Amino acid sequence: xxxxxxxxxxxxxxxxxxxxxxxxxxxxxxxxxxxxxxxxxxxxxxxxxxxxxxxxxxxxxxxxxxxxxxxxxxxxxxxxxxxxxxxxxxxxxxxxxxxxxxxxxxxxxxxxxxxxxxxxxxxxxxxxxxxxxxxxxxxxx
Amino acid sequence: xxxxxxxxxxxxxxxxxxxxxxxxxxxxxxxxxxxxxxxxxxxxxxxxxxxxxxxxxxxxxxxxxxxxxxxxxxxxxxxxxxxxxxxxxxxxxxxxxxxxxxxxxxxxxxxxxxxxxxxxxxxxxxxxxxxxxxxxxxxxx
Numbered sequence: 001x002x003x004x005x006x007x008x009x010x011x012x013x014x015x016x017x018x019x020x021x022x023x024x025x026x027x028x029x030x031x032x033x034x035x036x037x038x039x040x041x042x043x044x045x046x047x048x049x050x051x052x053x054x055x056x057x058x059x060x061x062x063x064x065x066x067x068x069x070x071x072x073x074x075x076x077x078x079x080x081x082x083x084x085x086x087x088x089x090x091x092x093x094x095x096x097x098x099x100x101x102x103x104x105x106x107x108x109x110x111x112x113x114x115x116x117x118x119x120x121x122x123x124x125x126x127x128x129x130x131x132x133x134x135x136x137x138x139x140x141x
Numbered sequence: 142x143x144x145x146x147x148x149x150x151x152x153x154x155x156x157x158x159x160x161x162x163x164x165x166x167x168x169x170x171x172x173x174x175x176x177x178x179x180x181x182x183x184x185x186x187x188x189x190x191x192x193x194x195x196x197x198x199x200x201x202x203x204x205x206x207x208x209x210x211x212x213x214x215x216x217x218x219x220x221x222x223x224x225x226x227x228x229x230x231x232x233x234x235x236x237x238x239x240x241x242x243x244x245x246x247x248x249x250x251x252x253x254x255x256x257x258x259x260x261x262x263x264x265x266x267x268x269x270x271x272x273x274x275x276x277x278x279x280x281x282x
Contacts (some may be wrong), residue, residue, distance in 0.1 A: 004217060027255075030239070032278070039236070039257070040257070040258065041258065041259070042236075042256045042257075042258055042259050043258050043259070046258075048187070056213070057232065071216055071219065071221055072216060073212060073214035073215055073216050073222070073223045074214055074215070074216075075212055075214050075215075076145060079157075080212055080215070080237070081214070082214045082223045082240075084240065085224045089163065093185055094185075095253070095255070096255070097223070097238060097240070097255060099223075099225065112236070112256070112257075114236070114237070114238060114255035114257045115255065115257070116181070116182045116183075116253075116255045116256070117181065117182065117183055117184050117185045118182070118183050118184070118262055118266060119265070120185070121183075121259055122259070124257055125259060138225065
């Protein structure tokens with residue numbers, strides 16, 4: 001599926017999918033740009049910093065149950081990728097996308113997440129808020 | 142941007158972008174499969190029928206202010222496309238995606254919408270519910 005991506009992006013995508021499979025995000029920072037931006041499905045205001053991106057992504061994956069990727073989409077230059085997923089949070093089923101921007105070195109510079117439907121997003125937001133409010137006070141903003 | 146899409150899909154995409162520009166959806170049914178599915182950002186349960194897809198899409202566009210498309214993404218065979226957009230609803234700014242599946246004839250068979258952040262989705266849902274509840278009782282489900 002990553003045949004059309006630039007090699008540096010394809011390598012980061014393989015690293016990412018490997019981490020998702022193993023549920024082990026120890027190496028996550030290695031594919032995130034130091035000044036990366038995270039755009040949450042909950043709040044409009046983005047988070048800026050590799051530390052915030054690592055914290056949020058490694059937390060959210062512990063909340064999702066039966067997390068599964070489906071279609072992969074890329075733009076013409078292959079530096080922008082969308083990954084479709086499904087997951088559960090408690091008794092709610094949800095769909096979502098990861099919209100990821102890479103630089104030419106394959107580092108993630110922007111990571112944006114969208115979730116549907118409303119009750120799935122609310123369930124995820126409640127769980128994320130409980131885990132992250134102490135570290136990212138604006139998370140629920 | 143549509144250079145990599147199959148010709149039938151590229152034609153439907155041009156029709157779609159033209160309708161968005163003119164805010165005129167009189168021809169929308171011509172690019173929707175009779176048994177198309179719509180997946181709303183609000184409710185998990187999909188809507189099945191060309192009529193529902195036409196009604197929902199032509200309604201939502203009257204609610205969005207400053208609706209603007211940004212990046213376009215496609216899968217390897219070009220039958221699946223993601224369009225990134227920004228818009229406003231009342232005093233809320235939102236981001237969203239249209240995730241569209243085409244058949245080989247370029248007809249839309251699935252149209253899925255995701256919106257962030259939570260307060261933008263809630264604002265949109267309230268407006269959609271007010272306009273569509275009489276036609277699609279489950280809209281807010």
